[in-house]
Amino acid sequence: MTISIGILGATGYTGAELIRLLHVHPEARITYCSSRQYNGKPISAVLEFLKGYFDMELEEFDASAIKSRCDLVFSCLPHGVSMAFIEQVIDSVKVVDLSADFRIRNAHVYRQWYQEHTNPGLLSQAVYGLSEVYAGDIGKARLVANPGCYPTSVLLPLIPLLQDGLIEAHGIIVDSKSGVSGAGRGLSLKAHICETGESFSAYKVGHTHRHVPEIEQELSSAAGTSVSIEFTPHLIPISRGMLSTIYVKSPHTGDELKNCLQAFYRGKPFVRVIDSLPATKDVRGTNRCLIHLSKNETSGMATIISVIDNLTKGASGQAVQNMNLMFDLPEAAGLDYVPVFP
Amino acid sequence: MTISIGILGATGYTGAELIRLLHVHPEARITYCSSRQYNGKPISAVLEFLKGYFDMELEEFDASAIKSRCDLVFSCLPHGVSMAFIEQVIDSVKVVDLSADFRIRNAHVYRQWYQEHTNPGLLSQAVYGLSEVYAGDIGKARLVANPGCYPTSVLLPLIPLLQDGLIEAHGIIVDSKSGVSGAGRGLSLKAHICETGESFSAYKVGHTHRHVPEIEQELSSAAGTSVSIEFTPHLIPISRGMLSTIYVKSPHTGDELKNCLQAFYRGKPFVRVIDSLPATKDVRGTNRCLIHLSKNETSGMATIISVIDNLTKGASGQAVQNMNLMFDLPEAAGLDYVPVFP
């Protein structure tokens, strides 16, 4: 089997990462790439490093072309835009949406944090694409809402612990750090190497980042009760990499907590619970998530460190993993990489 | 007045920073530099960028030379070593110790975290050199224990709030990030640009970093009750800069908390409470500390961000500020810099 793939909004960082990953995927072939801004040009004129590897012409969005040429579409369009295009093709092709449009199950909450949802009916069909947690549903889904990068780094360590009731559902503090590629290819002083390079800063402090409701939705679902978090994202002066430091209360020992995580991820190809302290470089360019947990038995607080590559497991890698699940391929097909080190 | 200055262990990063700052200080003159490893060489053979600026010959430690040539000595020696040298000169010269040897008031606690203290008698004479908090005592001190970098970034925002009883003394979480220069000039894979560059990681998680007892000592003193914290240090792939993200509980509004901080630091030249989010670059090379506070009124948690340059306000800059206080000079003498931006 070869899956024919379309990519909407192919010229940004998540599009580029999809192309990198699919280039060596044994069962996938890109047959369609759209770009509103650059249609008519070869994609390698916009992403020059692709020259000679992948020179497909960028097209305007065309629902009928997609339906005739694709089995699955990855949408790398911005939130608010993505849903309008997906609804035109979802009857004929499977979709993995990398935007936020179908992540929030409650249209009211979506409106609070983003904007009015224009297709709430479709919301109920979407499956949240946290692969290790929802693999079964993803396998049967037509529309997968691929998780945000911060949520992925937070949910993978916390969901098993909350599901088993091993940590307290309140008072969770998440201190996350991300490479700048998470903000995309758009221009801003925040991405200017002279301003962000050789520096470190927080942004969107105090429960204001749009990934908060997504994280809280999934934590609440795992805990069976409403969960609120403190969340502070920070910018690391590197391109790729995300590390979340998470503080939780627990009456259980560190070993019990680690055993829970290890049991949950046993046999899963991309998540490892490790004893050493992970660095973002350990997962760079891979679909992996490394988790470290240490317990301060005096205070009862556990400190959890998780690392991912924000563009791979935090975006396009997990999207391909979801595609594998949707087409009943081995979960790690085309994703079994060793990190580019050093 | 010109103060004659000696620097013990002058060839490391804090020594180099002292030389940079004192070079333009209106009232100080370096008259003695020691190095165990490089004595006999000009310091500019070890710190090549000093060539032509400052070529003083490095000498072996010599108590009588120090006594005859110095009014004040900065010790940049490692902990455990520093106290043995300081005790030989403290009867004749003032000392600012940048090591940890006189920071911990309780010799028993010092032994737990470091080693046996060889001069507990001297401990009681030492003043903790957090300039903005202990200015009065520092002014009268012979021996000042210059604070660690992490403690400086944590204590400046928290002490006023604890002293006024505006935040809860338990459940404080400190998530700190530091440039690599904090680890000094020694060689290790942790400082190898290929391993630490383009990466981000935590280290010494779970109440194990040696700055923990120093922070807890001062927070407890401010709160009037024993304070325990969770503390996670991280490495930023840059040379200089430190940002601490601190989570505290409070029944008071964000404005009340900010007012407290603003009142405490009114008229102090180096600490500012600001509404925008500070970056480490905003203070690079300066003796400043910028503090941002935001309150999540729903959860009752405040998130505090503080930034310093770990080598300036976190080490040598604060040491010079303490010298100014000890010699009754204007607090900002020789320290009134604009950051090197960008």
Add this chain to the structure above:
Amino acid sequence: MTISIGILGATGYTGAELIRLLHVHPEARITYCSSRQYNGKPISAVLEFLKGYFDMELEEFDASAIKSRCDLVFSCLPHGVSMAFIEQVIDSVKVVDLSADFRIRNAHVYRQWYQEHTNPGLLSQAVYGLSEVYAGDIGKARLVANPGCYPTSVLLPLIPLLQDGLIEAHGIIVDSKSGVSGAGRGLSLKAHICETGESFSAYKVGHTHRHVPEIEQELSSAAGTSVSIEFTPHLIPISRGMLSTIYVKSPHTGDELKNCLQAFYRGKPFVRVIDSLPATKDVRGTNRCLIHLSKNETSGMATIISVIDNLTKGASGQAVQNMNLMFDLPEAAGLDYVPVFP
């Protein structure tokens, strides 16, 4: 004496650097800052790290205000714009122009590389502000054309050698590398940390960079014959720093060449000929230029390495040095810094 200073176009990187340097200058005081884009705002709203240091309100360009409030104006305006403003104030105030508008003595050459010159008459009054070479003329000048960064790094090592006829005037190859701040604060993918960070590239190869005619003008003047160079600029993924590697032919020994340079720069505070290999970090934030020369006696080629900070000696630092010369102050007044290391 206190010199009253105006800065035109104060919110870019050279403006920010001027403010940093003048903040500690013993004889200068900034009395006027203009910005077309941000007039009416405090400058610290645009350059946030200045908050509390320097909050002067940005004004629109106003010739009469400048004449009444300033002794000297630094123009940080873009080329093509700068000359139009300078001509309105040059009768009353001295001007150091950091743009290219008065660097090229021949209006025809200026037009070839830039655009039509709108005030060729003023050209003849301008002195090229390479401080170490033209100190005498600069001291008497009303209008100083501050050199470009690449030209400064190339001319300082080459002019003495060409003046003394020690190297061949043809076949000079200049391979230069610059930090990204040289391209200014404007937004472009070239300055995006994800594209330029962790990478290295050349740009404007093959005699196309606008600093070429400026370099060739001054080399020709020094050689007494027309000099053409090969010039390749590159981008280093850092903010500040410039290194030029220059290849020249010479029948003389390396020692003879070094002696020539050392004699030329004896007693000059900012240029040093050194035996070790300089790094850009050795001069970061300073007005220094370090020069290394090695000779391949077999081939007859000398390799010259020079380093400067592109924003300091390559722009605003040299501008202040020129101000010092124009007001008969000590050449190093306000510029005697040790680099921020590490």
Add this chain to the structure above:
Amino acid sequence: MTISIGILGATGYTGAELIRLLHVHPEARITYCSSRQYNGKPISAVLEFLKGYFDMELEEFDASAIKSRCDLVFSCLPHGVSMAFIEQVIDSVKVVDLSADFRIRNAHVYRQWYQEHTNPGLLSQAVYGLSEVYAGDIGKARLVANPGCYPTSVLLPLIPLLQDGLIEAHGIIVDSKSGVSGAGRGLSLKAHICETGESFSAYKVGHTHRHVPEIEQELSSAAGTSVSIEFTPHLIPISRGMLSTIYVKSPHTGDELKNCLQAFYRGKPFVRVIDSLPATKDVRGTNRCLIHLSKNETSGMATIISVIDNLTKGASGQAVQNMNLMFDLPEAAGLDYVPVFP
């Protein structure tokens, strides 16, 4: 066919890169890894990011084990050490030597630049492993001397032009820039992120770098006459990436020179001659070499820019490419990657 692979000195950067590349190679399987320093440990204890991917136990060098378990050995041992081990196995297994021991055909020249050669007899059997140039010989070789990183970046653009007599053989100037990983995993201040980060410098100027005789040997061979170059290597503050800027004289037009290169590399999978200016990021993690050429028709000088990843095409990637040639596999087997961008 599955080739059984041994790696000698597997824990350095070139060893790690071999493991990354072979992990996804369709026809290779690592069956033996040696380490003098860490034998007995799993390799993932030394290269932690391999944990779970590749945990093979490191063994002492054992010639009989190698002979029984390997078809081919990659030697990542240091020069001077490598030859002593290779001679013990070369009768039974094929070898790709990543050290310099068999690159210099003339034992006398080897002694001048390195040390006494202990097996000059074996020298004559070795084939220089510049894949695109010596593919035929490599295919028949038992012992391949894998080229150095600088030589690879210089020889690929120059050999075709010299072979066709299109450029002058004298006066070639090579200005190269390398990421720090080229210096290996050893500890030194040169690799300390605080010293090398945010900086740029040259090293081993003036015909002193050990890659000079290797480059000159191959250029001379291509030109049919003795070629001497000027060569200056520089350190870029990044981990991976190499860019060489090469200046050559030619009576031919830029188009003629580009046509020669394009004809030479037509159908070769890894080398491209491109019109845009390449960045090291365009080839990061790949086995590619991108070449740009521009001609200054006035001066007769051509400026050539080539980029490679110093650890891939400059070391382990080319080593795998050579393995493919030695086993008659498709040249790009296991090497057809898109770069990790951004």
